[in-house]
Amino acid sequence: MTPLTPALLARLAALILVGVIVQTAMVSQLPIAGANADLAPLLVMSVGLLCGSLAGGSFGFGVGLVVDNALLQTLGVSSLVLLAVGYGAGRIREARDPEGTFVPLAVGAAATLIFSVGFALMHFLLGVDAPVSWALIRDTLTTLVINTLLALPVYAIVRRWLLPSLPDDPRRRRRRAYTTGGLSPLSRS
Amino acid sequence: MYDKTVRRRRAVLGLLVACSLILLTAYFGESSGGALHGVQRGTSEILNPIQEGASRALKPVRDLFGWFGDTLSAKGDLKDARAERDSFRTNALELDRLKRDNQRLSDLLELDGALGLKEYAPETGRVIAQSPTVWYATIRINKGSSDGVRKGQPVINEQALIGKVTEVFSGSAQVTLITDTTSHVSALAGQRGIFGIVSPASAGNPSDLVMEFIPPRSRLNPGDRVSTRGTVSETDRLESVFPPGIPIGEITRIENAGTDTQEVHLRPYANLRSLEFVQVLTRPEGETT
Secondary structure (H helix, E strand, O other): OOOOOHHHHHHHHHHHHHHHHHHHHOHHHOOEOOEOOOHHHHHHHHHHHHHOHHHHHHHHHHHHHHHHHHOOOOOOHHHHHHHHHHHHHHHHHHHHOOOOOOHHHHHHHHHHHHHHHHHHHHHHHOOOOOOEOHHHHHHHHHHHHHHHHHHHHHHHHHHHHHHHHOOOOHHHHHHHHHHOOOOOHHHHO | OHHHHHHHHHHHHHHHHHHHHHHHHHHHHOOOOOHHHHHHHHHHHHHHHHHHHHHHHOHHHHHHHHHHHHHHHOHHHHHHHHHHHHHHHHHHHHHHHHHHHHHHHHHHHHHHHHHOHHHHOEEEEEEEEEOOOOOOOEEEEOOOHHHOOOOOOEEEOOOOEEEEEEEEOOOOEEEEEOOOOOOOEEEEEOOOOEEEEEEEOOEOOOOOEEEEOOOOOOOOOOOOEEEEOOEOOOOOOOEOOOOOOOEEEEEEEEEOOOOOOOEEEEEEOOOOOOOOEEEEEOOOOOOOO
């Protein structure tokens, strides 16, 4: 589990602020095939994969809180769903430590799906009595596709931003070992 | 050590879930003037200037993406689009933006003149933020209480009615669109001026509205125009926040036509997916000062 150092916390806080502002001021106003990208689940997924479940869950809660505040939405809804997304992504990292290049893509798609479905379910539970239309399902699927395409670049940007504050990135550690004279698993076998 | 880590992780998770549920319950249970709503408004006041600055700063990026989107969708005009790309480049993007802004503002003024909306003191504002989810059909504009904007005032764009102001800050305001599930507008349809209430047909569908509470056996046809009535009922005594005669949309289809359960669907005139400039009618009752 990655320790939450002050430097990491500061970077995560800045990421929340910049992410929410870019989302509301730019990305939400860029319709693609009738829908738009939603950066929140991608940011939370990235932090979960990079920092673990504790940081991922806390970051998801923070992003949800700021999103709900900034857009005057019902407080707590986004927090609860994004908390689950961040925690889940963090647990994937802790339990399996996946190394594939396309892992963020798959986890990003799953995070967006969980967020969209969870958000919709929360609204139905809270008593929104609007019928589910095909347009809603189409928009959700379009957002899912757009977010899947954006998952890798968003993950790369978040990784680059958080890297100086991540002490024990296993991939970096292995790469350092190979380039400084350590034996790679291949040469040992 | 491992047990301690797991216990700590679960404790934090439980705490955050509890916090979310407490926030949710408290927010739902309190009135719009409650403490959490106050905190939310305070946060919005802080974020508004940042959002407005970011919206202006990121406008060229948005235009750039929008330009690429338009080019991609215009498959038939690919050759023209390529030639245009080569000749215009960065300066052309800026020029296009200025021309588009100018056109939209001119259209807004034309609509004001055509509908006689000048007496309602229209205040033109720019859209600075938009909700990313389909569950909240809301936008944020850069006009607020310091510009005379008040809660409940109607909002139009260069095409038609788009919604009303639901939250006001000093330098910005939140507008709930007519496609939001909470929106209801009293309206008149067709040449006979048949009364009804326009609301969204379903969540997340900005091109389909439904007109309800139409008098039984009223005859309407696809293509009939729908505009605001100006009153909230069939009588003229209760004034609506929406002035009369503002276009809303056009009837596209009628289900169970001519029966008591007929459902009239209409397509809004305003393109609610692409809002840039809007006008708040800051004196909706049209009184003179």
